[in-house]
Amino acid sequence: MCMNSEESPHQPRQERSRATAERLLNATIRILDESGLDGAVIPRIAAVAKVAPASVYRRFADKEALLRAAFMHVLKQSNQANHQQLKTLILRDTLASTSKCLITLLFKQFQQHPHLFRALSHFIDADSNSEFANEARSIMSANVDVIVEILLMHRSEIAHGLPESALRFAVLNVTCSIETFTLDPRSLWHTEPSTSESELAESLVHSFVAYLTTSQAA
Structure with missing residues (x-):
């Protein structure tokens, strides 16, 4: 019971984090497909993914790390x-x-x-x-x-x-x-x-x- 009570608050947060990361990857791929490397800037990626730019850096060290993942x-x-x-x-x-x-x-x-x-x-x-x-x-x-x-x-x-x-x-x-x-x-x-x-x-x-x-x- 104790283990379940500790895990339950974290699971939704982990799921949200995975969902955000997936949106960022999909947004990056979409922009690369539309505009190439020149268009793949963090503010635009964040806007397409519908997250704050700071969310990118909570999941990826920098833009290059995001591009590699995408x-x-x-x-x-x-x-x-x-x-x-x-x-x-x-x-x-x-x-x-x-x-x-x-x-x-x-x-x-x-x-x-x-x-x-x-x-x-x-x-x-x-x-x-x-x-x-x-x-x-x-x-x-x-x-x-x-x-x-x-x-x-x-x-x-x-x-x-x-x-x-x-x-x-x-x-x-x-x-x-x-x-x-x-x-x-x-x-x-x-x-x-x-x-x-x-x-x-x-x-x-x-x-x-x-x-x-x-x-x-x-």
Whole structure:
């Protein structure tokens, strides 16, 4: 009885604290998605979360700690969603059709969240916390692993002697190409004569499949 009477006043406070922290994370992610790093300032985050700015510092040491927590939340959610849904979204009967679905999905993701992707990339590059950067890259690498695992279901079509390594290279190649094309208007993809999205997508599918289905010389 004594233990219960001591815990009961604290539990609602703990629940409120968790709810406030979740609102702060969601508000930060929303602002990053809308405005990128430049828009993610504490007064605006607090206003969107409907808390006082002082509440931020009761839960996070500084703005960088809040941003790390928000980015990590996004990355972990992405990884979980990929494990649960990606196979259904992209797996088709052939390597070519699955590759086309994958590349279409990558274009869609970068186009829907350009500010968030730019913010994450810039923050990882600039952040002094190497532990966060290493963990973030580890989760992104795990996302590539999920894609490779799905594409390995077309192993019979892959002529490369090291199918897993080849798939990893191919996935990273198309992902980086799409990221640069979508997020960097100053990249060489946009020089004259410019390449349209549909042209790039078609070329990426062709090169992706050709690389995997062509025997490699020893």
